[in-house]
Amino acid sequence: MLCQYEAYFGQGTKLTVLGE
Known part of the structure; x- marks a missing residue:
């Protein structure tokens, strides 16, 4: 599973x- 973090x-x- 992919996770996305935006700052x-x-x-x-x-x-x-x-x-991942």
Whole structure:
């Protein structure tokens, strides 16, 4: 199963992490 984590930082920077 995949899980997705999204984090937002200042200035609208987006970090997306996909993991099993």
